[in-house]
Amino acid sequence: MLSEPFSVVIDPNVWVSGLIxxxxxxxxxxxxxxxxxxxxxxxxxxxxxxxxxxxxxKLRRWITLDDAxxxxxxxxxxxxxxxxxxxxxxxxxxxxxxxxxxxxEATGSLLVTGDDDLLKADLTPPAITPRALIDRLGGP
Numbered sequence: 001m002l003s004e005p006f007s008v009v010i011d012p013n014v015w016v017s018g019l020i021x022x023x024x025x026x027x028x029x030x031x032x033x034x035x036x037x038x039x040x041x042x043x044x045x046x047x048x049x050x051x052x053x054x055x056x057x058k059l060r061r062w063i064t065l066d067d068a069x070x071x072x073x074x075x076x077x078x079x080x081x082x083x084x085x086x087x088x089x090x091x092x093x094x095x096x097x098x099x100x101x102x103x104x105e106a107t108g109s110l111l112v113t114g115d116d117d118l119l120k121a122d123l124t125p126p127a128i129t130p131r132a133l134i135d136r137l138g139g140p
Contacts, residue, residue: 007039007080009104011097011113012050014130019054019071020062025130028140029112033079037137040079041107045099047076082107090124093117 010029017026033040053059054068085106088098097118104111104125111118111127118127134140 007041007107007109008033008133009041009046009100009107009109009111011100011111011115011118012046012053013114014112015050015071015075016053016059016063017114017130019067020059025134026114028134029130031140032134032137038133040075041082041103041109042075042079043082043084043099043103045084046103047072047079047081050075080107090121092121092123 010033014026014029017024018030019027021027032038051068051072054063054072055065059068082103084099085102088102088105090101090105091098092101094115094117097115100111100113100118101121101123103109104123104127108125110125110133111123112130112133113119113127114129115127119129121127128136
C-alpha cells in the first residue's frame with residue numbers, strides 16, 4: 001500500500017471512462033482524486049485533450065456538456081498543473097502519448113492508463129491500470 005496522497009498522471013481515457021460508468025474502476029480513481037487520496041498531475045495539454053474528447057457528440061449519451069465543462073474546470077483548478085516537460089526519455093509507440101510519459105517522468109508520478117501500449121512499455125515510473133492504482137491504495 002502507498003502512503004497518501006501521492007501523485008499520478010491520469011490518461012484522459014481514464015477520466016472519460018470514469019464519467020461514462022460511475023460504477024467502474026476508473027470512476028473509483030476519479031473519486032480517489034476528489035477525496036485527496038491521490039494528486040492528479042496535469043499539463044495544459046492534458047486538460048485541452050480531455051476537454052476536446054469530452055465535447056465529442058458521441059459522448060452526449062453519457063456525459064452532458066455541463067458535466068464535461070465542470071470536470072475540466074475542476075481539474076484546471078484543483079490538479080497540480082505543471083509546465084510541459086518536453087520530450088520523454090522513453091518514447092512510446094503512439095507519439096501522441098509521449099507527453100503523458102514525459103509528465104510522469106518529470107514528476108516521478110505513476111501513469112494511470114487503460115492503454116495497452118503504455119502498459120506494456122518499459123517506463124520509469126511505470127504505467128499501471130486503474131485497478132492496480134486502487135489496489136495500491138488498499139481498495140476504494
